[in-house]
Amino acid sequence: MLRNLMMLACVAGLVVVASPALAGDCAGCTKVSDSGDGFCCGKGLAFGVNLTSQNLYKALVGEKVDAAKIECKGCKKAAGEGGSCCGKSFAHGNAYKSPVAFKLAKGEAYTAKKAEHCSNCKKAFGDDGFCSGCNAGFVAGRIFKDKESYDAALGAHKVLAKAAASKCEACAVAMVTDGTCDHCKVSFKDGKKIKS
Numbered sequence: 001m002l003r004n005l006m007m008l009a010c011v012a013g014l015v016v017v018a019s020p021a022l023a024g025d026c027a028g029c030t031k032v033s034d035s036g037d038g039f040c041c042g043k044g045l046a047f048g049v050n051l052t053s054q055n056l057y058k059a060l061v062g063e064k065v066d067a068a069k070i071e072c073k074g075c076k077k078a079a080g081e082g083g084s085c086c087g088k089s090f091a092h093g094n095a096y097k098s099p100v101a102f103k104l105a106k107g108e109a110y111t112a113k114k115a116e117h118c119s120n121c122k123k124a125f126g127d128d129g130f131c132s133g134c135n136a137g138f139v140a141g142r143i144f145k146d147k148e149s150y151d152a153a154l155g156a157h158k159v160l161a162k163a164a165a166s167k168c169e170a171c172a173v174a175m176v177t178d179g180t181c182d183h184c185k186v187s188f189k190d191g192k193k194i195k196s
Contacts, residue, residue, distance in 0.1 A: 036141065047104045048140030049160050056163060056172045060101040062094030082106060100163075100176040100191070103156035106149055107142030128154065159191030 028040035036045055039058075044051040046060045067079040074085035079095070088095040089102035096102040115125035121134055130137035130150050137143070137150025139157050144150040163175040170181040171188075180187040187194050 047101070047142075047157060047160060049157070049164050051164050053164075053169045053172055055169055056176065059098050059173045059177055060096075060160075062091070062096045062101065062105060064093060065090065065095045067093075098176045099178055100156040100159050103149075103152045104140060104142065104160070107139060107144045107153055110138065110141060110143040128157070155190070162191060 026041060028038070029043075032038035032040050032043075032045055036048065038044055039051065039054050042052065042054075044054070044057045046057055051057050065079055067076055070076045070079055072086055075088065075090075077083065078085040078088075079090040079093075082091050083089070084102075088097060089099065090096070091102055091105040092108075094105060096105060110125065112122070112125055115121040115138070118131060118134055120131040121136060121138075123129065124131045124136075125138045128139050130147065135147070136145055137147065137154070139150065139153040142153070144153050159175055163172040166172040166175065168181060168184055170183050171186065173179065174181045174186070174188045175191045178189050
């Protein structure tokens with residue numbers, strides 16, 4: 001009987017130790033889940049959209065830049081003002097090759113708690129909407145402080161969701177980069193197919 005209890009205790013201990021591994025939990029996945037951005041174990045998140053393509057995620061990621069080290073005068077100005085030059089767009093200290101990512105990155109991270117200052121903002125935050133009283137719009141947990149930036153971000157978010165659902169990974173990347181899918185022989189501009 002004592003032997004059976006000891007065996008049962010050992011098996012129970014193994015189950016407790018192995019359960020996180022069986023559940024597929026890992027530090028990288030936890031980090032992605034907590035931050036809302038990243039890619040691990042074949043799945044990821046970017047700008048509130050679930051991704052299964054690491055190449056799509058890589059196309060969206062911004063590269064940290066040090067404006068003081070930029071040699072091109074146009075790029076230096078764009079980095080300071082949040083504009084574009086030399087095929088890159090700059091927002092909040094990062095350079096983006098994807099116009100979709102740039103339009104979304106222009107917004108500042110925001111929380112539902114911060115949006116509680118105004119009932120219209122609170123609703124808009126939950127619905128990816130716009131509060132005309134505060135002249136602020138919300139997309140994917142980010143605030144955009146004018147209607148033009150909000151509209152651009154909302155359109156970019158729709159393109160990203162469409163790209164994430166694409167069956168062709170190369171088309172998905174092309175959708176967010178205004179590029180071409182060599183496999184399908186199709187080009188994209190603003191997420192829409194154009195004549196090649």
